[in-house]
Amino acid sequence: MATAPARTRWTADDRREAIVQAAIEEFAASGFAGATTAAIARRAGISQPYVFRFFPTKKDLALAALELATDRLLADWERAVPRDGEGVLGTLGRTYVETIPTRRTELMLRLRAHAESGDPDIAAALRAKFVRVYRYVTAALVREGHAQADAEAEAARFYARGLLIDAALTIGLESALEPSEWASICPCPDIARIEDLHGA
Amino acid sequence: MATAPARTRWTADDRREAIVQAAIEEFAASGFAGATTAAIARRAGISQPYVFRFFPTKKDLALAALELATDRLLADWERAVPRDGEGVLGTLGRTYVETIPTRRTELMLRLRAHAESGDPDIAAALRAKFVRVYRYVTAALVREGHAQADAEAEAARFYARGLLIDAALTIGLESALEPSEWASICPCPDIARIEDLHGA
DNA sequence: CCGTCCAGTGATTGACCGATCACTCACAGC
DNA sequence: GCTGTGAGTGATCGGTCAATCACTGGACGG
Numbered sequence: 001m002a003t004a005p006a007r008t009r010w011t012a013d014d015r016r017e018a019i020v021q022a023a024i025e026e027f028a029a030s031g032f033a034g035a036t037t038a039a040i041a042r043r044a045g046i047s048q049p050y051v052f053r054f055f056p057t058k059k060d061l062a063l064a065a066l067e068l069a070t071d072r073l074l075a076d077w078e079r080a081v082p083r084d085g086e087g088v089l090g091t092l093g094r095t096y097v098e099t100i101p102t103r104r105t106e107l108m109l110r111l112r113a114h115a116e117s118g119d120p121d122i123a124a125a126l127r128a129k130f131v132r133v134y135r136y137v138t139a140a141l142v143r144e145g146h147a148q149a150d151a152e153a154e155a156a157r158f159y160a161r162g163l164l165i166d167a168a169l170t171i172g173l174e175s176a177l178e179p180s181e182w183a184s185i186c187p188c189p190d191i192a193r194i195e196d197l198h199g200a
Numbered sequence: 201m202a203t204a205p206a207r208t209r210w211t212a213d214d215r216r217e218a219i220v221q222a223a224i225e226e227f228a229a230s231g232f233a234g235a236t237t238a239a240i241a242r243r244a245g246i247s248q249p250y251v252f253r254f255f256p257t258k259k260d261l262a263l264a265a266l267e268l269a270t271d272r273l274l275a276d277w278e279r280a281v282p283r284d285g286e287g288v289l290g291t292l293g294r295t296y297v298e299t300i301p302t303r304r305t306e307l308m309l310r311l312r313a314h315a316e317s318g319d320p321d322i323a324a325a326l327r328a329k330f331v332r333v334y335r336y337v338t339a340a341l342v343r344e345g346h347a348q349a350d351a352e353a354e355a356a357r358f359y360a361r362g363l364l365i366d367a368a369l370t371i372g373l374e375s376a377l378e379p380s381e382w383a384s385i386c387p388c389p390d391i392a393r394i395e396d397l398h399g400a
Numbered sequence: 401c402c403g404t405c406c407a408g409t410g411a412t413t414g415a416c417c418g419a420t421c422a423c424t425c426a427c428a429g430c
Numbered sequence: 431g432c433t434g435t436g437a438g439t440g441a442t443c444g445g446t447c448a449a450t451c452a453c454t455g456g457a458c459g460g
Contacts (some may be wrong), residue, residue, distance in 0.1 A: 015407085031231070036447065049449075050408055052448085056449095111315050114311055114314070115315035116234060117312075127376040131377065149380065152380060152381055157357075159364060164356065168330075170314065171326045176331050177334075180349065180352060181338075185356050209437055209438080212437080215437085246437095248439095252418085256419095
């Protein structure tokens with residue numbers, strides 16, 4: 001804010017947050033193996049070695065980025081306000097597509113993490129992330145009155161649609177489809193042009 | 201076969217095929233950026249430089265692997281025999297899960313590719329692959345009598361479920377879920393233990 | 401003013417990886 | 431048996447990248 005003093009040196013917490021944010025953007029753009037710590041540092045406005053002051057290895061930084069991306073998704077859902085006559089899946093799904101413009105890098109990061117799931121630690125983090133989201137949705141459906149089995153089936157379908165949207169946006173699918181086809185993939189009428197998602 | 205002469209030198213075509221197969225397995229296990237040409241060559245039983253006799257760059261090899269994986273999926277569907285009272289989506293979906301034991305590496309490769317599309321050429325290949333599969337399913341539904349818009353919506357849901365299965369198997373999700381939860385993700389009763397998918 | 405943290409960097413290193421090149425050797429046809 | 435062609439390799443190179451280390455300099459308490 002304007003009231004904050006112009007700092008020449010940041011606090012460690014602020015710097016750490018900036019690094020994780022830069023990591024989300026770089027990992028989303030290039031994947032875990034493709035992103036370099038130098039590019040992350042450049043984006044965060046620091047030197048490359050300083051990244052390792054906060055995260056002992058690149059993998060630790062990747063795990064922190066994946067966790068923050070998942071936290072932000074669930075936080076969006078926690079803040080979501082249901083509309084009249086809208087089921088819980090409607091609220092969560094609408095929130096998901098409405099937040100795409102601001103959450104698109106997190107979305108791409110979550111999908112890109114699958115590329116490096118050869119690493120057992122990252123695969124474990126991905127499983128944990130899946131379970132968190134899946135059970136969050138299932139619990140919401142059960143609270144709404146669904147039977148457990150029905151809620152699980154609905155949650156799986158919901159997660160599958162989310163994956164489809166993530167994958168489609170990550171590869172820039174819109175440009176390869178007819179408008180009606182694209183609408184069948186992602187019900188996101190006011191999404192920014194996909195090209196914007198790939199800019200620097 | 202036993203009738204084939206024991207060859208000390210392979211034909212170029214056979215060698216090329218072996219390299220692409222090895223590439224599918226390595227890329228599926230480690231992702232595009234993570235897999236090394238040395239590991240691919242080792243798996244194919246040749247020296248690392250010889251890979252570049254067939255594919256001028258690693259990227260060309262990756263594109264060939266992705267195309268073969270997609271070809272095999274569509275070939276499986278072409279060969280599929282419908283059962284009585286089964287809709288076309290039922291046939292395709294059943295074929296998909298039935299062929300998982302033999303097609304699991306192709307499946308993992310396709311998902312990893314989705315996740316590592318920072319390279320524009322690979323992203324373009326992924327879009328082409330998506331469109332091939334999506335339109336194949338849509339056309340089959342239209343032939344079955346569905347209206348175009350309905351077929352597109354069904355095809356999107358179908359593709360989404362496929363992505364979910366791919367992602368779940370790729371990260372070894374089964375071990376992190378209760379059996380009923382896993383059944384809601386992947387209706388694959390007789391699938392091999394997930395650990396088998398990650399063996400060497 | 402001064403000493404002491406701590407934010408932050410430049411220089412470097414060791415490992416790895418994609419790609420190149422010069423070379424060897426097996427076989428088929430003559 | 432000689433030779434041309436193509437299969438196949440060892441050695442290596444240029445570049446990149448994660449990670450390390452020694453160092454600098456500014457802010458703040460006393």
